Amino acid sequence: MTFNLDGPVAIIGAGIGGLTAALSLQHFGVPVRVFEQAQAFREVGAGVTITPNAMNALNFLGIGPALAEQAGETLQYFVRSAADSRELERGPDPGSFVTEFGAPYCNLHRADLHGTLVGAVCRNDPDAITLGLRLDDVEQDGDNVVARFSDRSAFAASALVGADGGASAVRNVVFGGQTASYTGHVALRALVPYTRVPPAIIEDPYVLYVGAGRSLIHYPLRSQATMNLLGACLMTSRSPCENSSPQCPRRICSNGACETGSR
Numbered sequence: 604m605t606f607n608l609d610g611p612v613a614i615i616g617a618g619i620g621g622l623t624a625a626l627s628l629q630h631f632g633v634p635v636r637v638f639e640q641a642q643a644f645r646e647v648g649a650g651v652t653i654t655p656n657a658m659n660a661l662n663f664l665g666i667g668p669a670l671a672e673q674a675g676e677t678l679q680y681f682v683r684s685a686a687d688s689r690e691l692e693r694g695p696d697p698g699s700f701v702t703e704f705g706a707p708y709c710n711l712h713r714a715d716l717h718g719t720l721v722g723a724v725c726r727n728d729p730d731a732i733t734l735g736l737r738l739d740d741v742e743q744d745g746d747n748v749v750a751r752f753s754d755r756s757a758f759a760a761s762a763l764v765g766a767d768g769g770a771s772a773v774r775n776v777v778f779g780g781q782t783a784s785y786t787g788h789v790a791l792r793a794l795v796p797y798t799r800v801p802p803a804i805i806e807d808p809y810v811l812y813v814g815a816g817r818s819l820i821h822y823p824l825r826s827q828a829t830m831n832l833l834g835a836c837l838m839t840s841r842s843p844c845e846n847s848s849p850q851c852p853r854r855i856c857s858n859g860a861c862e863t864g865s866r
């Protein structure tokens with residue numbers, strides 16, 4: 604594969620997408636500069652499922668083994684009815700993923716995946732990531748593309764990748780006026796220390812409950828140190844977690860371990 608890039612590629616957003624794009628470009632010898640609006644990376648998020656096709660890509664980029672180690676053993680999953688818990692489907696033997704698809708099926712804490720990507724990108728180039736810069740505008744300037752940030756600084760690059768999430772400023776500038784629209788699909792997530800998980804759930808730790816317009820999945824993370832919970836449902840009113848009313852789902856947890864969001 605050949606590239607005709609004279610300068611670095613600018614990547615807007617240091618989420619999973621932006622960092623994976625950065626590591627991929629570095630892998631092929633293309634210098635990158637990643638710009639992230641957050642002032643610092645914090646341990647945020649909960650469980651993320653990395654299926655074998657994604658693990659194959661991460662293996663190719665050299666970070667698959669470290670991720671598999673952090674994920675720990677993958678258990679067999681069960682799909683149950685939300686109405687009466689009856690078994691609807693049983694997942695394959697977890698060991699069969701490697702023989703059939705060439706890579707394991709991993710459940711990771713998002714922070715472990717994110718931290719591993721940050722480490723790999725920065726090992727390749729310690730100056731690759733700049734925090735605390737929010738992209739406002741993008742301009743074409745001859746063969747270059749110029750990223751303009753809210754602190755009035757600018758960066759000229761050979762190409763620019765918009766990896767700035769669902770409410771992408773890059774998409775808005777390039778395609779004009781396409782703001783993200785709320786669909787009513789809401790995910791509520793929580794992390795529970797394994798020591799506080801009821802024994803009946805520990806005996807049946809990896810289950811997806813499906814029902815009409817809602818689902819709930821729980822599975823262990825970090826070698827069964829933590830139980831990850833993700834509930835999905837339809838909510839017609841937007842962003843209940845932005846207020847402090849008694850209906851706010853964030854109040855379900857008082858220790859700050861649970862977050863709500865519509866990602």
Ligand SMILES: Cc1cc2nc3c(=O)[nH]c(=O)nc-3n(C[C@H](O)[C@H](O)[C@H](O)COP(=O)(O)OP(=O)(O)OC[C@H]3O[C@@H](n4cnc5c(N)ncnc54)[C@H](O)[C@@H]3O)c2cc1C
Nearest residue numbers: 616618619620621639640648649650713737738767768772
């Ligand atoms: C904080 C956070 C926690 C999450 N937790 C989970 C989880 O627990 N489980 C799960 O399955 N998924 C989670 N997700 C979602 C999942 O990581 C992403 O939806 C998916 O990986 C797609 O990633 P992305 O890189 O395309 O976008 P995102 O993950 O949304 O990342 C976009 C990045 O771009 C930055 N950004 C946005 N606008 C600008 C701008 N104008 N200038 C500069 N930077 C900008 C954001 O701060 C963010 O870091 C989380 C996402 C975030 C941002």
